Each structure stands twice: as C-alpha cells, then as structure tokens.
Amino acid sequence: MSHSMTYSEKVSRFKGCLLAHAIADAAAAPFEGASTADSALGPFDFERRPYLKYSDDGEMTLGAAESLAECGGFDDEHMAKTWANHANAHRGYGGGVVTTLRMIREGKPWAEASRAVFSDGSYGNGAAMRVSPFGLLYASDREKLQRTVARSAEITHAHPAAIQGAQLIASAVSLAASDEGTDVWFDQLRDLKVNATYGAKLDDACEMVGHDTIPLDVVSSLGNTVDAEGSAVTSIYLAIRFINEPLAALIGFAIDLGGDTDTLAAMAAGIWGARNGVQAIPAVALDRLEDRHRFEVAAEKVAKLSVKP
Numbered sequence: 001m002s003h004s005m006t007y008s009e010k011v012s013r014f015k016g017c018l019l020a021h022a023i024a025d026a027a028a029a030p031f032e033g034a035s036t037a038d039s040a041l042g043p044f045d046f047e048r049r050p051y052l053k054y055s056d057d058g059e060m061t062l063g064a065a066e067s068l069a070e071c072g073g074f075d076d077e078h079m080a081k082t083w084a085n086h087a088n089a090h091r092g093y094g095g096g097v098v099t100t101l102r103m104i105r106e107g108k109p110w111a112e113a114s115r116a117v118f119s120d121g122s123y124g125n126g127a128a129m130r131v132s133p134f135g136l137l138y139a140s141d142r143e144k145l146q147r148t149v150a151r152s153a154e155i156t157h158a159h160p161a162a163i164q165g166a167q168l169i170a171s172a173v174s175l176a177a178s179d180e181g182t183d184v185w186f187d188q189l190r191d192l193k194v195n196a197t198y199g200a201k202l203d204d205a206c207e208m209v210g211h212d213t214i215p216l217d218v219v220s221s222l223g224n225t226v227d228a229e230g231s232a233v234t235s236i237y238l239a240i241r242f243i244n245e246p247l248a249a250l251i252g253f254a255i256d257l258g259g260d261t262d263t264l265a266a267m268a269a270g271i272w273g274a275r276n277g278v279q280a281i282p283a284v285a286l287d288r289l290e291d292r293h294r295f296e297v298a299a300e301k302v303a304k305l306s307v308k309p
C-alpha cells in the first residue's frame, strides 16, 4: 500500500472490496449455470433487483474477515470453526464443502475433514472465492500473504490447484489495494509458483487484455467452471478489463460468461473494489445488499488491524 494513502482511503478500499464482492455475488447468483452469451449484453441493472442476497461466496468472505478481526490475524482453528458454524445450507455451497464443514462442526480436525470427501482435497474455487480479506490484510508482506492464504485454503480445499487459485486471487486483491498499475500484475502473478495450466492461462489473459473480446472467447480460453483452474484467471482478467469501468459493467459481463457466474463476478468485483473503493459502488446496490452493515464493520476492523504496529 502506498505511503501517501490516507487511512480513510484505505478503509474505503477495504469496504469497497468486501461490499463489491458481496454485491456481485448476490447479483450474479440467480444466473449460475446459464450458458455463455453470444455477445455482451451490457451492464447489470441494479434497479431490477429489490434485494441482493449473497451466497456462499459472501458468507465465507464475511466469516474470513470477522475471524481475522477477532483473532488479530489468522488462526486456523478459529477460522475453521467460524466457517463451519456460519454456514447456512440455503446459500448454495458446493457439495463437497458442505460435508467437510459438517465434519468440522462435529469436531473432526480440519486437516482430516479437508481430505475426507476427496482424498486429493477439493480443487473447487471455494478457497479462492473467500480470500479477499487476506489480500487486503497482508498486502504489504507478499511472503506472509502466500503462506497464510495457502493455510486458509487447506482448511477445506487441500488440492494444490485450489490453493494456487486462492493465492492468485489474494495476490490480485493485494495488487489492487496497492497502487500497482495493472500492466505489471501479470508479471507479479507469474512469479507465484503456479502450475502449467495457470501459467498458460495467465499468458492468454495477458494477451487478451487490450483486445475487445466476446464472452465465448473468454470462456474458451480461461473457463467459467467451479474448479479453481477454470475460474480464478477468468476473474483476474475480468477485474483488469473492467478496472476503470462501472461495477455494473463488470457484473453484466460476468453474467454473460455463464457457468459459475456468482463466483466469477464476486472474485473479480473484490479485486475491482480494492482498487476503486466504496465510493465507486452505486448507492442503489449498497442499499439493497443483505447485511451491508456487517460487511462494512468487518472491513473497518480488518483495515484497523492492517495498520496496527
């Protein structure tokens, strides 16, 4: 984070990140599973949605922020219990993670629960979709960020692809929260030790930035699926493409991608919000977000923690 940034600017970015993430999740959730549009259909219209109810993406992100704030940093046991105890089945959790969280609630150590459903661990995007508070809190210490994010991912998503997806999204959030220009993001993201699939997608996404793409191009190169490899780089591309555009334009394009629309939109919007701040989010969206106040309080607490000596 740049030295010239005031504390209120920082709070705005932290709130912008968590609120944009939750708003985008809520806005795009009803389109989950849709097919890819032939052409971009334009910005999302917040006026047509009286209530923005967030899904598992928003719920786990809120839990992450609240646990970090309560513990004064990352505590794996507390984080695991927070996610497990907060999980509302009606918010559309992935099938595997529902079972893992139930086992944690019942007292199984997270390291066992995390490999109980899939022996190689889940490679879903569930670890990446909840990681933005880490990207904000540890933005000034890249090594600590990667280590902490990996550990947080493992609580439910032990597969290397899920862990790397979480590291990519957290890094993008931290780059957005700092004043690093988007032209250098790909260089920094390539420095993470990611697998060949991510490496190829980062190259493709870098190539696509600056070109006018249609939803089908984006999906065929980068993906729109619930696995971390099929969605993390897509969201980073979306965030960069729409970084200087309204949030509604980013959400509209994420919906046009089809597939895992809510998570694609949420991860991208978290990155967007960390750069643009809460003042860039339309009032109509903020007013209609479920638990808006709770997200704001959590963001303020994480911001406060990030400047603690």
Ligand code: RVK
Pocket: 055, 056, 057, 092, 093, 094, 095, 096, 097, 098, 118, 119, 120, 121, 122, 123, 124, 125, 126, 127, 129, 159, 226, 227, 260, 262, 263
């Ligand atoms: C519905 C085989 C595996 C696997 C492995 C498959 C919500 C399973 C959110 C699993 C997010 C699914 C998304 C999701 C987040 C994962 N072998 N199959 N090793 N690992 N799968 O259950 O939190 O939307 O079919 O861990 O990652 O909004 O059910 O959930 O979009 O991927 O789900 O993985 O899901 P989970 P998650």
Ligand code: MG
Pocket: 032, 260, 261, 262, 263, 264
């Ligand atoms: Mg989803």
